[in-house]
Amino acid sequence: MIDHYLQAFATVLLPQNLLAMVLGSLWGLLAGALPGISTSMGVVLLLSFTYSLSPMTAFVLLIGAYLGGITGGSITSILFGIPGEPSSVPTVIEGHAIAKQGRPAYALWVYLLCSIYGGTFSVVFMIVATPLIASFALRFGPAEYFALTVLGLSVVSGLSGGSMLKGFISCFLGLFLATIGTDGITGEERYTFDTVTLLGGINFVVAMVGLLAVSEIFVEAEEPFKEYKGGVEYRGMLSEFPPFSLFKKYLLTMIRSPIIGTIVGALPGAGATIAAFLAYGEAARTAKHEPEKFGKGAVEGLMAAECANNASTGGSMTILLSLGIPGSNTTAMMIAAFMIHGMQPGPLLLTQRPDIVYGIFASMLLTNLLLLGLTILAIRMFLELNRMPYSIFSAAIMILCVIGAYGLNNSMDDVMLMFAFSLLGYAMRKFDIPVAPCILALVLGDMAELSLRRALLLAGGSPVGLVSSPISVVLLAGALFSILYPMFKKPKMLQGL
């Protein structure tokens, strides 16, 4: 095992991989820091350019963007009071309040150190937990895999915010879209309407770019022309380094928050935002030192939120690498990246491609450390970029989307398909239909269908085969619970009926 780690670090430290790490992290920080560009948008824009890279370089680049995006979301939150990411809302409440009290550098240091600590904590968890979960998952057959995808999709659809009904419509739409193209088992053409473009199925990257990135720009276009003003004055990071005693004072929060973040991150559909809010709420509830400061600049609240949202990354990646189930849009893109390079994340990956799995561990550890220095150096640059005309910036993003879709097969058909998905994404956003379940279902749909058909085949066509093992029963019961619990807790499914 030590050999694997040494080899992984040696590979990640190759010049081309280090460059990819720096560029990916910078891009992620930028995407996270700029309101209007989400981490998932940042990752999906990079995804299309990873085709020509070696698998390890591609993952180093994408991990940089992922971790950078989660970290960068708090820069504008503290300095401008504008959350770069939804997970940064608690940071706006406490971090911006501290900054407005004349201590922006102090707030930035606390945010940065806690982010890096939370991220590193979750990577250590990932290193320990991934092999354990993967070895357990080796017992999984088609029925268990089908149950696992059902669990993942039901949790994502139920937790995606707003109406559960709309969450499930989005999920089933994604499942349907995943069936378009040639059937992998029978060779039958499905819903291709005799077009060559659809014969190979819908490319995830094309769909993701349209649904996530282009549609987001269309939605953003509705808002009045943006100029972020009224931020606090930033004079650099050289002053106000927080004393070690501060972290000792809030030791319980420093232990509890990354644990919350990692566990929540591992749940499909939860992710950084829920992790940050849960840890923040828990810190507010149990605050012993200056609880009256919550909402007015409580450093403990800032620490809790930042530890948790970064810790969610390791949790999400653990489930992705060990079970092959993405918990969020961003990890769904990681699945797409695996598929682009001819791999399938899941329990077998650890034995088939240990170089990639250990390389991902190593690159996540190193990226977290790199982000500490990179963020400090880049804060001023991002403040300048915030002054860049939004209209030009969004035009550049649109062009990158076109290049991303076109570059896959050098085909304008893919670009047209991306445009169709962007309209679909825009309509979904306008009518509060969450996009995340559709994307996850599109990615997982193929696996769900193949597992179901194989399980039925093994059971001689009997559906009892789907519930013949205790593991699949537990997983399907979990899926049922995740659907029924929110309905009984709050009958959103029947809202308006």
Added chain:
Amino acid sequence: MSENGRVVMKKGEIVFSGVCVAFFGFMLFETLDLLGQGRPGEVGSGLWPFMALSVSLVLSLLMLIASVKKYRAAAREGTPELPVEAIAEKRRQRTTVTLSIVTFLAYILVMPWIGFILATLIYILAFALALGERRRWVLAVSPFLVTAVIVGVFAKFITIPFPKGIGVFAEFSRLFY
């Protein structure tokens, strides 16, 4: 959102739900051909999409019913007149989105004819104008700057074979990549 806006939104939601019902219904009809195909003892190609589309159809019908009920409830409550500024703002938002979609579609459509460089140059200018950008220096400098960076990175460095256009446009594109 204003009352009037909410009623308009509900109308839109009804139309959207109706489109969903029609789409899933049509696809489900198409699926009937796939059912029953496949070798004996094998689960055919139609089962999974049939299941997904059946549930989708039922859920979108539920969404349609919910939207109609919400619309009726909102209509019963009445719709107070909106201030002129709010109406103008709403109209501006719609125009901006429509223009941004149309410029993007036009960009994609004309690119194979006039080539990537010219299409990108014109698109940046048109998109910025659609978003309300009026600063002359931004409009004059940015399209050239962004196009130059993009062509330099993606056409020259990564060598993506972008469309060159036809005729004289192709000659122009060949000057750069």
